[in-house]
Amino acid sequence: MGKTKNTRYKRPQFSADGLSVSAVKDVLEEEEQQEEAEESPAVELLEKLQSPCADVREYASASISRVVQQSQTIPSFLQRDAVRRLGPLLLDSSLAVRETATGALRNLSACGGPDVCEDMVRQDVLTPLTALLKECCGGFQPSSSPVKKEQKYTVEGVANEAVNLLWNLCESSSTAVSVFNRTGLTDALLLCLERHPQNIQLAVSAAHCLHTVTEDNSELTGSVSGAVLAALENVLLSTQSSMEHVLLRTLAAGSVWNLKACFSSQRQAEALTAVVATLAHCLSLDTGSLIPDLWQAQESRLASKSTAEPDSASAHSEEQPATGNGASVEEEEEMEEGDGEVKKNGRKKNGKRAKIDKDISDFLPRDRLELREAIALLTAQQTSLEIIVNMCCSDEPSDDEWEEMSSSDESEMCLDGTDGNTSLLSPLCLSAELHTTLLNHSVPQQVLKKAEFPSVSALDICRKDSSWRCLIKKMQRVQCRALTCLNNILSAMDAECLGGAAGLQAVAQHLSSLVFSSEEVLKEEEFLEAVTSAMRSLLQIMASKKIPQCMSPQQLMSVCEAATRCELVSVRVNALAIMGITGSTLAKENGSAETLQLIGNALLNVATKDADLVVCGEALDALFDVFADGDEAESAARSINLLSALKALQPIFKAKIRKEGRGGKYSPDQLCILDNIRINLRRFIGYLETLKKK
Known part of the structure; x- marks a missing residue:
């Protein structure tokens, strides 16, 4: 915002000291x-x-x-x-x-x-x-010479x-x-x-x-020695029960998974079993009971210490500042605020593993032993879920992820479907070996359990003890990672292995109970992104297998309404996809025209008004699905004047693609898919015109 250039000569103003105003300003700025x-x-x-x-x-x-x-x-x-x-x-x-x-x-x-x-x-x-x-x-x-505790x-x-x-x-x-x-x-x-x-x-x-x-580091993978693999296996076999050791084993399991190509084919199976067993054990730990137990242990220890050492309150005033010891609770909470960007496969767009929050345990005073343990437990569970997320996805980008590319039935025309990973994952689904190992260790059930809201007793403790308050966000993040993990499991595993129709309906009921527990949860962006992704995958599977849904259209619409107001593009895209899946299912049922009208109007409103082209494209894609076929869909389309609305929207959408496509805001893949949607829009208008002539 520069000043307008003034071409007229302007006499300088002078201060009482005889200096020009600009000179005075320069002196003041320098001072x-x-x-x-x-x-x-x-x-x-x-x-x-x-x-x-x-x-x-x-x-x-x-x-x-x-x-x-x-x-x-x-x-x-x-x-x-x-x-x-x-x-x-x-x-x-x-x-x-x-x-x-x-x-x-x-x-x-x-x-x-x-x-x-x-x-x-x-x-x-x-x-x-x-x-x-x-x-x-x-x-x-040497190991036989432990460090003295008093050595600073x-x-x-x-x-x-x-x-x-x-x-x-x-x-x-x-x-x-x-x-x-x-x-x-x-x-x-x-x-x-x-x-x-x-x-x-x-x-x-x-x-x-x-x-x-070790993640996505082929240069390192090719040079890893047997000593590294042996050391990681040695850690996995360790038996210490502290939460920090649980975290250590979880991280070692993640490294083994990243380095799986270094193992011989015979040892891959052993490594896979050890990795999954480690992750399953970590997820089986009940934070709802462990966190209250750890807090109580802290209180007992501090009470005993204060009785034995009356001046112990000041005993840690000389904590080592180089590691940030003595950070305030507010600083701890600020440090654990991450960028919040996690894709469905647990990665950022640059392929690096998403780092959402920095483990702050090293920023805590050394006497907070139990809090360190609690942080280690939650970090281990979050890490376990992130590893499973990556296990249950292909390295190939998914064509239903608008976060990366958007969705379209014709997207394959613009994408390279090849995949070079021939190890434990195939490009389309889990290998039979990995699939069986995950089921044998009840990983889907463990993940579903972690998708529940944090324990009330654990939350109460964290709310009343300010130094433990940082755990609330960590517990919520574990839940969100579990929902993302559930989404990938649903996409990667056969429905029968998840309990068939009854099992999927139980998962749907579980998600429903989470979403409709309170209005407040629908305001949390990270939760909304995770839960709508899981709902989208689940509803798609149930629709493809003609399994009745337990959530009413009205309930789903209320979720979608909240989601379409979210600032995150991925959440809005998920909501529109859910509306499309729900509407296309309803279109096959008698007496659904009125509900289809509601869905159609909502999708048209987004397609017309949303500022993001990706979201507009998803809304149009959903409209194509909902009104593609059936008497109820035809009736609803006439009632909302769908044909005239799409005709009016067509030139606007086309112009936006041309204008915004040059700005670098959207990737080439997204623009390719948006162009496919533009073509599909023209064809769909032709289809509606044919119906009108009947």
């Missing part, structure tokens, strides 16, 4: 900038990083680590070259400086987001980080910060993954993973990182 620089903590702290005194460098690094947890402070550090100033300190002569500096970079990457991570990689932070990790892993104490800074502590920083960078940057492959950092992660009997936090961090870098 303000100087004041901001003086007030900004970045200036002083970054200068202290250059101090010859190790204690001062440690203090500055630790302070930066704390300050950058408030995301609004990050730009001031980046503008002053914080990454390049902190980088050399990763190899500082002081262990304390190494750990706090690495922690500062870790927090910068975690709280700054993907763009900051990319910038850090461009500034070559991986060079000192790689050297640090390799040096740390060469300095681990340790080599393993430094390694934990370094692994978390590496994980953040690789999750956000493909360049970081390439550097990881090239520098052989898998061996360093392996050494950290093998420390799980002595240092579970370091092992979990390494497992998180390994799970991330």
Whole structure:
């Protein structure tokens, strides 16, 4: 919004001091900038990083680590070259400086987001980080020499910060993954993973990182050694019962699944069984009872401690700030807010695994042992469901996913249907082996159980204890992942294996109870996206097999009405598809014309008014399905003047495709499908005109 250019000469105005107004403005701006620089903590702290005194460098690094947890402070550090100033300190002569500096970079990457991570990689932070990790892993104490608890800074502590920083960078940057492959950092992660009997936090961090870098990484897959596979199998066979060990085994299972091509065909079956058994066990754990039990254990422990140590309330005031310990509840909740973007196959559009929330357990004070366990449990269950989501989908894009491509009966004309995955998944369905293993471990039943709303008792505890409040979002996210997982299971498994007609109707009843439990749930976008995706798949299967639906058309319309008001395109698309499926089923029943009119008017309204072409196209596609055939459909079409409405819409839709197709908003695949819908619209108008002549 620039000023309008004024071609007339304008005499400058002067202040009482004789300075022009513009000069006064420049002076004031310069003074303000100087004041901001003086007030900004970045200036002083970054200068202290250059101090010859190790204690001062440690203090500055630790302070930066704390300050950058408030995301609004990050730009001031980046503008002053914080990454390049902190980088050399990763190899500082002081262990304390190494750990706090690495922690500062870790927090910068975690709280700054993907763009900051990319910038850090461009500034070559991986060079000192790689050297640090390799040096740390060469300095681990023997297993027989456990670290003393009172020791504040340790080599393993430094390694934990370094692994978390590496994980953040690789999750956000493909360049970081390439550097990881090239520098052989898998061996360093392996050494950290093998420390799980002595240092579970370091092992979990390494497992998180390994799970991330092994996904869709063919370059790494081709060079993975037998030692890595053996170490992962060793973790899967571990028997420790803590929730952090459950999380460790879950992440190891995910890495084994990602590396399945590295196993011989004979060992693939064994690996598959071990992976599914691990995931099934994780999902079988009842958070509704475990979370209250963990909270009660915390209360008992703290009560005993306060009796024994009256001054224990201040005992943790010196917690190590480099890992962000001491973060407020508000900061914890902010850190776990993710981008919320998860596709039906659990991936983002760029193919990377969607990272919705960062595990904040390392940002908690060390005395919150039970809360760490609760976070580990929920993270493990969310991860298990995400792995199953990817198991139950093809690597080939689905032509009914408007999130990626939209839907059309003729979409195959524009898509390459080939698929190169010949391992445990076929491009069209689950392999018989995987199918059987999932059923043998009752995975569909476990997933359906997790799709229920979080336990009331667990929610009550989290609401009354502010430090546990961060678990509410995590419990809700587990439910949403379960619904997404259910959607993929429905799409990938034969209906008979899911209990036939009775089983599918039971699932429909379950989804109905979730959706109609309260009006509030229909306002949650993530829940709406997950539940409408599952409903869409379920209704499509039931319609194809002529299984009666348990939800009335009026109930489905109420869900669709709420969904079409949602800002998420994927939710609106799901709602329109549900209306299309419901309407096409009703069109075959006598006396349905009145309901078809309601559906038709709703679809026409969206096709005419929605700002997104993808949504408009889905509405038209649904109209084609609903009014394609049958006396009831013909009657309803006449009542709502469908022919004239579509004739009026046709040139507008065509013009929008031409205009918006050049703007780069829609992918080539989406534009291809939209063009198919344009052609189908012309044909459908011709069909309605034929009916009118009868």
